[in-house]
Amino acid sequence: MxxxxxxxxxxxxxxxxxxxxxxxxxxxxxxxxxxxxxxxxxxxxxxxxxxxxxxxxxxxxxxxxxxxxxxxxxxxxxxxxxxxxxxxxxxxxxxxxxxxxxxxxxxxxxxxxxxxxxxxxxxxxxxxxxxxxxxxxxxxxxxxxxxxxxxxxxxxxxxxxxxxxxxxxxxxxxxxxxxxRQEVQEAAKAAGLHVIKPMLLPFDVNIDACTQCGLCVENCPTANITLEEGPVFADRCVVCFNCVRVCEPGAISSKVLPFIEADLHKRLDFFRExxxxxxxx
Known part of the structure; x- marks a missing residue:
């Protein structure tokens, strides 16, 4: 050993x-x-x-x-x-x-x-x-x-x-x-979780759709969600979108999600990695 x-x-x-x-x-x-x-x-x-x-x-x-x-x-x-x-x-x-x-x-x-x-x-x-x-x-x-x-x-x-x-x-x-490349390094200086969080949050919550299944709580990697009448979010979110992904009734959703794929494809031309x-x- x-x-x-x-x-x-x-x-x-x-x-x-x-x-x-x-x-x-x-x-x-x-x-x-x-x-x-x-x-x-x-x-x-x-x-x-x-x-x-x-x-x-x-x-x-x-x-x-x-x-x-x-x-x-x-x-x-x-x-x-x-x-x-x-x-x-x-x-x-x-x-x-x-x-x-x-x-x-x-x-x-x-x-x-x-x-x-x-x-x-x-x-x-x-x-x-x-x-x-x-x-x-x-x-x-x-x-x-x-x-x-x-x-x-x-x-x-x-x-x-x-x-x-x-x-x-x-x-x-x-x-x-x-x-x-230097351009990517410079872009990284202006990026980060603190920058994208305000763009991606808050999530939309439909309390009437919440079944209290607890999957959002179970799958949140930062213990950021508690259940009351519906999901309640603290300030530890890393915008992984796990809660949106696992919420089959759609109690948690995001207005920006439909636009993310197109935005990522645009970024490919810049990063070229x-x-x-x-x-x-």
Whole structure:
């Protein structure tokens, strides 16, 4: 049994980042590493306990979907809450809905470096766009596929191979995750969850249609919804639209949803990022 522990910490409202996390866990377990997996949407795990246990020699795979060119804040909050741990290793992973992976990998790697961790790699994984579940031809349809997941497996093996080099693992080159064009980087500075939330919220609520089934509460990854006469929203929403997606009676809906697909297709011309899974090691 390997003395190093592999930590896999992720946030996955739509499930594709979880798929990647599970593949990473499988590779680590197969290689003989003890594995600790933490879904940041889980309400049963003490995040601070996991943060406190990551130590020298351990490997942290931290994953997020890309929202508005950036990591979801809860993932960055996890990284920011780590103690400085020189000798620990980090390898961020992101899923992106075939439009843009933004600057998410770079931002996560930068935060890990601030915690004195050695960044060994990063991977961006093409996925079906989570906002297009109603579309017949969504961006990223069928992704991640078998080829994508094979690349995830190779990435995990490469990172673990580097980390096993008796403390001599070389870090990822400084500019390896700085792959976006300057125009995209500038656009990312003006983007973010705080920018898009006012555009996408509030959701429309039809109390008369609410059956009190609780699916919106169960599927909200930030525990943002409570049920009274109908769903009531707090201020922790990350606009994943899970509540809209699972509400079959239509008690929760969105006026902007019908326009999102056309808007995303327009953005393709600007970002010009191939819908490919790419590992950096």
């Amino acid at each position: 390997n003395q190093q522990t592999v930590y896999i910490v992720y946030f996955s409202p739509a499930g594709t980042t979880r798929m990647v996390a599970q593949a990473l866990a499988h590779e680590a377990s197969t290689a003989g590493y003890p594995v600790v997996s933490l879904d940041l949407a889980s309400r049963s795990t003490d995040v601070k306990v996991v943060q406190s246990r990551i130590s020298k020699g351990d490997i942290l795979f931290a994953g997020t979907p890309v929202y508005a060119n950036h990591p979801v804040p809860v993932v960055m909050d996890f990284l920011a809450g780590l103690s400085e741990t020189e000798g620990a290793y980090a390898a961020p992973f992101v899923t992106f809905g075939a439009v843009s992976s933004g600057v998410a990998l770079r931002e996560m790697a930068t935060m890990a470096k601030e915690k004195k961790m050695t960044v060994l790699g990063g991977i961006k994984v093409a996925a079906r766009h989570s906002m297009l579940w109603q579309s017949d031809a969504p961006l990223g349809k069928g992704r991640p596929d078998e080829k994508d997941m094979a690349e995830v497996a190779r990435f995990a093996q490469a990172v673990m191979g580097k980390a096993s080099a008796d403390g001599k693992a070389g870090p990822l080159p400084e500019d390896a995750l700085n792959y976006q 191939p819908a490919e899974t790419v590992a950096f090691v």
